[in-house]
Amino acid sequence: MVSCSAPGKIYLFGEHAVVYGETAIACAVELRTRVRAEISDSVIVKSQIGRTGIDFEKHPYISSVIEKMGEISPIKGVFLEIDSDIPVGSGLGSSAAVTIASIGALNELFGCGLSLKEIAKLGHQIEISVQGAASPTDTYVSTFGGVVTIPERRKLSMPDCGIVIGDTGVFSSTKELVANVRKLRESYPELIEPLMASIGRISKIGESLVLAGDYPSIGRLMNVNQGLLDALGVNILELSRLIYSARGAGAFGAKITGAGGGGCMVALTAPDKCMQVAAAISEAGGKVTITKPTQQGLLLD
C-alpha cells in the first residue's frame, strides 16, 4: 500500500492576465488531497462522491490517471481511496491535486519510474483531456509546491504568513469568465491590454516583495490586483463583502483567487491574525479555510 498527497494552490497575483502571457504568482497551500493506493483484483475508486470502477463521469481525473498510467505499466486492479481538504470547484486546484496525487500513488505502487517533471506534464495532459483546456499552473504547483512565478517557474519561498480562504459558495464557470474577459478585451483592446500588463507588473513587483518577505506590501499589491480584477468584470458583491471584511479585520491584503464571478477569495495575514480575519470572513457569510503556504508538492506520505 502506498499513500501520496498533493497540495492545492491560491493565486497571489495575476489570474486572468496569465492567459495573455503576463506573469502570475501562484502559491501552494497546506490543503492536500491524499490518495491511498493498493493492488486489488479490480479497479475500485472510493471518494466522497462514492465508490466506482473506471468512471469518466463520476471520477474523470482518477479514471484518466488509471488509463494513462496503465499505458506505462499494465494495471489489472487497484483500490484507490481519495480524501481531500480542498473544496471542489472553487479555483483552489482540487482537480490538479487529485490528479497529481493519483499519478504519484500509481507511479510508486507500480514502479513506473516517472520523474516529478514527467508527473507534472502528465497531470497537465490529463487536465486538458478532461476539461478541454487547462493551464499547466495548477498541476505544476501541486507537483512542486512553493511559491511559483508563472510562466517562468521561478520557485520562491514564503515561510511565515497565514492564508485565509473565504468561499462565497457562489458557483462560477471559469470558462465563461475567461470568455467574458476576452470579449471585454476585444471590445476595448487599447484599454484592457494595458490593464493586463498592469497585472503582470504587479506580479513582477510582487516577486521581489515575496523574496524580501515584505508581507504588508504584498498585501497592498493584492488589493491593487483586486481592483484590476474588478475592472475586468470578474468580481461580485459576495466576493467584495468577504474581501473588505478580511481587510477590515487586519489582513495585509485580500483578493479573488482564481477566475472570480463567485468561488473564493484569499487573504494574506500575519500568523497571529488568522483567527480574527477568519472570524470576519465567516461573519460576512463566507465558508472559511485557514491554511498557510507550503514548500511541499507531491509527497509520498
Place this chain on the structure above:
Amino acid sequence: MVSCSAPGKIYLFGEHAVVYGETAIACAVELRTRVRAEISDSVIVKSQIGRTGIDFEKHPYISSVIEKMGEISPIKGVFLEIDSDIPVGSGLGSSAAVTIASIGALNELFGCGLSLKEIAKLGHQIEISVQGAASPTDTYVSTFGGVVTIPERRKLSMPDCGIVIGDTGVFSSTKELVANVRKLRESYPELIEPLMASIGRISKIGESLVLAGDYPSIGRLMNVNQGLLDALGVNILELSRLIYSARGAGAFGAKITGAGGGGCMVALTAPDKCMQVAAAISEAGGKVTITKPTQQGLLLD
C-alpha cells in the same frame, strides 16, 4: 428680487486621475441650489443651517461671495435665501453650486456685469479661498451645465438617460483620499502611473461614446473605471454594495462619483429603469436621489 439656480454634478469618468492631468468627464445633473436675493438693510443669509450675517464659519462660501462681489459693486445690505437639492459634502458639487448661484444672484441684483466665464473663474477662486485647494471642475460645470470634458472643456450633450445617485452616508475626506492615492502612486509609480493613464483612456473612449449616445457602452466603461478606483484604494464595502445592487437591477453601469472612501455612487440607467435601480440602491442601504443630466448651468429663474 432675483432668483438664480446652479446645478450639481457627477463624474462619469476620471476622478482622481484628473488630479494628474488625465481627462475626466463631469456631467451637470438636475439637482440645483437656488439662491433668492433682495436688497436689505443689512446682510442676512438664510439656509437650512440657520440665519446669519456675514459668517465665514456657518456660511463660508456665501460670505466669501458677498465679500468678493462687494469689491465689484458696494453691497450695504442683502437678504439671501438658499434652498438646495444637493446633499452637502457628498462629492456632488454642492459648494460649487451654492457659490455659483450666489454669484449669479448678486451679479444680477447689483448689476455687476460679470460674464459666465468670469462667474466660473470667481467661483473657483472662492472655492480655493474657503477650502485651501479646489479643482475648477465643479464651479465650471455648475456655471455652464452639460457634459464636460476636463481639462479640455469640450461640452457634450447627453439627452436621454437617468442618473441615480446613492449616498452611503459614510463621511470621507477628499483631501485625505487624494493624499492616500498620492502615497500609493509614490510607492509604486511604475504601476500606478499607467493606471492613471488607463483612467484617462476610459474618459477619452467615453467621450466618443457620449457623442454616439451609446449608453450601454458608457455603463460598461463606468464599471471598468470603478475597478480602477478600487485599485487606487478609494472604494469601501458600503459603496460596493450600492454599486453592485444598481448593476444587478439593470443599470447600464455604476461607480463611485467623487473622491470615494464613503460619499456617493452613481448609476447610469435607461429612463424607464430609474425606479427599479433606485429601489435596489435603497434596499442595499443607500440614500437615493433620482436625477438626470442637464444642459442648464447657472440660470436666472
